[in-house]
Amino acid sequence: MSADANEAHTSRFEGSYLGEAARLPKNARLECKICWWVYDPAVGDPVWQIEPGVPFAELPEHWRCPECDGDAEQFMVLSENA
Template sequence: MESEKNRKYICQVCGYIYDPRKGDKDTGIAPGVPFEDLPPDWECPDCGAGLDDFSAI
């Protein structure tokens, strides 16, 4: 089972998966940043959905 800090989250709008082990280089999120530590204004890089549109997987 994934540890909490490595848990992946899926965008309910477009299906993009945020993987903390990879981060999000396009928006300056370094590898190792858990979903819970993303800035409140971070958006899905594929569709622009907000954090509230993501669910843990």
């Protein structure tokens, strides 16, 4: 990783998704770090017309938090106990 890429990567929040779909289980719930809205694949997102069953990693590239318009990459992966 280049110094610029490393700096950009480390400047983001530690628990952020950062677009790393390979490490994300299909049933993972993620929380917006700005407004705390939770994306749950079992529920989907009625605002963006995302049907239940769609994993976070398969959301459209233009998808953003329906509450605060935050970037998908800034969502935090919730632990199983959350």
